[in-house]
Every structure is written in C-alpha cells, then in structure tokens.
Amino acid sequence: MTNPLTEQFSAPLTFNWTLSYSCNFACSHCYSREEQCAELTLAELKQIVDRLARHQVPFINFGGGEPLIHKDLFALSDYARQQGLNVSMNSNGWLLDKQAAEQIKACGFRSVGISIDSADGALHDDFRNRPGSFDRAVNALDELAAAGVRSTMSSVISRINYQNFNDLLDLAREHQVAQVYLHNFKCSGRGFKNRQELDLTPEEWKDFYLEALKVKEETRDLLISFDDPVIASLPGYKENSLVKGSSCGKLSLHLRPNGDMTPCGFIPLVVGNILQDDFEEVWYNSPVLNKMRNKEAKGKCQGCGAYEDCLGGCTARAFATTGDLSEPDPHCWK
Amino acid sequence: MNKLQRNPDIVWRVEKRRQQAVLERMAAGEEGGDEGTVILLISGMMHQLNLLGGMIWTLCDGQRDIEQLVTELQKEFDVDPTILQADVQEFVADLVERGWLSYDQSTD
Numbered sequence: 001m002t003n004p005l006t007e008q009f010s011a012p013l014t015f016n017w018t019l020s021y022s023c024n025f026a027c028s029h030c031y032s033r034e035e036q037c038a039e040l041t042l043a044e045l046k047q048i049v050d051r052l053a054r055h056q057v058p059f060i061n062f063g064g065g066e067p068l069i070h071k072d073l074f075a076l077s078d079y080a081r082q083q084g085l086n087v088s089m090n091s092n093g094w095l096l097d098k099q100a101a102e103q104i105k106a107c108g109f110r111s112v113g114i115s116i117d118s119a120d121g122a123l124h125d126d127f128r129n130r131p132g133s134f135d136r137a138v139n140a141l142d143e144l145a146a147a148g149v150r151s152t153m154s155s156v157i158s159r160i161n162y163q164n165f166n167d168l169l170d171l172a173r174e175h176q177v178a179q180v181y182l183h184n185f186k187c188s189g190r191g192f193k194n195r196q197e198l199d200l201t202p203e204e205w206k207d208f209y210l211e212a213l214k215v216k217e218e219t220r221d222l223l224i225s226f227d228d229p230v231i232a233s234l235p236g237y238k239e240n241s242l243v244k245g246s247s248c249g250k251l252s253l254h255l256r257p258n259g260d261m262t263p264c265g266f267i268p269l270v271v272g273n274i275l276q277d278d279f280e281e282v283w284y285n286s287p288v289l290n291k292m293r294n295k296e297a298k299g300k301c302q303g304c305g306a307y308e309d310c311l312g313g314c315t316a317r318a319f320a321t322t323g324d325l326s327e328p329d330p331h332c333w334k
Numbered sequence: 335m336n337k338l339q340r341n342p343d344i345v346w347r348v349e350k351r352r353q354q355a356v357l358e359r360m361a362a363g364e365e366g367g368d369e370g371t372v373i374l375l376i377s378g379m380m381h382q383l384n385l386l387g388g389m390i391w392t393l394c395d396g397q398r399d400i401e402q403l404v405t406e407l408q409k410e411f412d413v414d415p416t417i418l419q420a421d422v423q424e425f426v427a428d429l430v431e432r433g434w435l436s437y438d439q440s441t442d
C-alpha cells in the first residue's frame with residue numbers, strides 16, 4: 001500500500017541533480033569524493049530536462065561535485081528555464097566571480113546556495129582543505145547580491161560550528177543572504193569516515209536543535225531552515241513540513257551524472273534510470289521508494305510516542321550506519 | 335480587460351493521477367470533489383485546490399474573465415449556471431484577496 005500523502009504526488013517536487021562528481025575541493029564531510037560515474041552529453045542532459053518538464057517536476061537543484069566546473073551548466077540551466085523549470089544550485093563559491101554571477105542572473109536561477117562551514121575563515125579553509133576558500137565563498141555571496149540573485153547559505157552542522165552557529169547567521173546577514181540552511185550531518189562518504197571527529201553525540205544534537213529552534217523563532221530578518229526529520233520528536237515542535245519523516249523519495253529524488261535515480265544523494269540505492277526507464281513505473285512502484293514511504297518502526301522506535309511525527313528520523317543516516325532503511329536514526333536522543 | 339491571471343511567483347502543478355481518480359469517482363456518482371487535484375507551493379507551504387478550484391486555477395491564464403471561466407466550466411460540470419457562477423465568484427474573490435490571482439486591468 002502506498003502512503004496516501006505520497007499517492008497524491010504525481011512526481012517529485014525537486015530533483016537534486018549531480019551533473020558530475022568532479023570538484024575543485026576535497027572537504028572533510030563530503031559524501032561524494034569517492035564517487036565515480038559516467039557523464040552525459042548536453043543533448044542527453046536536455047532530454048532529461050524534457051522528461052522532468054513532461055512530469056511537471058517544478059524544481060531542479062544542481063549539486064555535486066561543484067556545478068560551476070561543469071561546462072554545460074549554463075546551457076542546461078538556460079534550457080531548463082525555457083521548459084518552465086525553476087533552477088537553483090549549491091556551490092562552494094570558488095568560481096563564482098562577477099562574470100559567473102551575471103551568467104547565473106541571465107539564466108534565471110531562482111537562487112544559489114553557497115556552502116560555508118564556519119564564520120571563522122581559517123577554520124572554514126582548514127575544513128575545506130583549501131586556503132582562501134572562505135574569502136572566495138563570501139565574495140561569491142557579494143557577487144550574487146550585486147547581480148540581484150537570491151542567495152542562500154548552506155552549513156553542515158558538525159563539531160566545528162555547532163556552538164557558534166549564531167556567527168554563521170551574522171555572517172549571512174552581513175552579506176544579504178535570504179536563507180540559511182543548517183543541514184544535518186549525513187554520515188556518508190567522507191562524512192562517514194570522519195564521523196568520530198565531526199559528528200555530534202545524540203545529546204549534543206538535541207541541545208543544538210533546542211537552541212537553534214529558539215533562535216529561529218526569535219529571528220525575523222533571516223529565514224532559517226533545517227532538514228533533519230528527527231527534530232519533529234522534540235516536545236512542542238510545531239513546524240508544518242510537507243511530509244513526515246525524511247522527504248527523500250516522497251518530495252524529492254536525486255539524479256546521478258549518468259541519469260541513475262537514487263532516493264537522495266546520501267542513499268546509494270539506484271531505483272532506475274531517468275533516460276532508460278519508465279519514470280512513473282519507478283516513482284510509484286520502486287520497492288526501495290515504497291519501503292522509505294512506508295517505514296516500519298524498528299528497535300527503540302517501536303512504541304516511541306514521537307514515531308508518528310518523526311518516522312524514525314533520517315533514513316539516509318539509518319541506512320549508512322545499519323544497512324537498514326527502517327532502523328532508528330543514530331542521532332536520535334531518545 | 336478584467337482577465338484573471340495567476341500570480342507568476344506561485345509554483346503549481348496539476349496532480350494528474352489524483353485528478354483522473356476524482357473524475358472517475360464523480361462519473362460513477364461517488365463523492366470526491368473535495369480532494370486536492372492541484373497543488374500550489376507558496377513560501378515553502380503547499381496548498382491544495384479541489385477539482386473545481388483546480389480547474390478555475392488552470393483556466394486563469396490571463397485570457398479569460400469570470401464570464402468566460404463560467405462558460406468553460408459549464409462544459410465540465412452539470413450544475414445550475416447560477417450556482418456555478420456564484421461558486422466561481424466566491425472562489426476567485428478569495429484568491430484575489432490572498433494575492434494568488436489578479437485582474438489584468440489593461441484595456442486592449
């Protein structure tokens with residue numbers, strides 16, 4: 001049986017699209033540094049856009065890998081806009097100079113997210129293994145503002161920033177950022193290998209979210225967003241998310257460079273190929289997607305009063321650490 | 335003049351499968367007209383429109399005024415034209431107030 005809420009969606013609302021796993025950085029928490037994958041031609045990439053438009057997918061978000069080093073990024077984005085899709089991307093900002101910002105504006109990007117891990121430049125550079133990367137990321141925010149493009153800031157919460165996240169918010173304010181995403185730590189790829197060093201304990205996660213939610217409630221001049229389903233288990237949590245639990249496979253899918261679809265970038269289970277398979281067949285009938293939409297409470301989730309809202313937390317994290325999509329999220333503090 | 339236009343900042347989509355199911359149920363004389371068949375995404379929130387609302391929304395492409403909407407909808411819904419007219423007017427007024435629809439005031 002399919003989740004009734006999912007049943008109403010004829011397609012995802014967002015495709016997170018990795019055009020290439022190539023990157024000019026080698027960050028400590030990255031899920032994709034060890035990934036390798038064949039890449040498609042511009043003609044094939046445009047075919048994917050046609051399919052997404054046909055299935056009325058409203059949003060695509062380029063990630064990666066670093067989208068700005070992909071030679072077809074602008075041609076493809078331009079084409080996607082013409083087909084009525086809303087385009088955004090996440091970048092490390094290194095290559096986002098004035099000229100790139102103007103191209104982004106001309107292509108009609110809805111917004112561009114820049115990854116910044118710490119308001120302390122030296123710490124950011126160290127984490128990203130790239131001296132000068134902080135200055136260029138901040139400069140990218142300024143170039144976007146100058147070109148009139150809405151910017152967002154993406155910060156993966158980890159040991160290096162969880163106690164100073166307010167500094168990240170101040171940095172965002174100083175550079176006209178519209179929205180800050182405080183991402184949960186995913187434990188995939190390098191993030192898994194460096195987990196001991198970077199990840200918080202469940203109790204620290206709880207304290208962080210309690211504090212960050214309080215700040216969010218008091219903040220008027222900046223949008224603050226989280227993407228961690230386990231926060232729904234906090235007492236008094238009242239955000240109205242579009243679906244319960246992880247949104248992967250319900251509201252979004254991930255595209256690998258060769259057109260393979262996975263539930264999200266952090267779950268390496270291929271459910272089909274966008275160019276080769278019948279999309280509706282995959283979307284409605286993939287056993288993996290249906291399993292994610294109909295999780296069964298396991299372990300401590302059984303009998304947990306928060307299950308209805310939390311649905312076992314982040315499915316990607318549970319899968320990365322246990323190999324089972326339905327196990328409790330390892331970040332859970334209950 | 336007075337053509338109805340959707341707010342271009344609103345991202346929306348017809349949920350075709352759901353719409354089809356509702357149409358089939360209605361053709362079989364069952365209830366189902368209140369289920370959402372069109373979704374609108376506004377400031378991170380999702381709103382749903384039922385079959386009639388979804389059809390009105392889809393038709394508000396800047397080419398039709400209220401009278402023309404009612405004429406189009408009359409082909410789909412077997413109801414008293416006066417009731418349909420009143421329903422459409424009420425729905426449109428609500429969405430105009432929310433800023434989701436607007437009247438194109440140009441005279442050409």
Ligand code: SF4
Nearest residue numbers: 233301304310312332
């Ligand atoms: S026990 Fe399971 S359902 Fe309960 S809060 Fe933890 S992850 Fe969520």
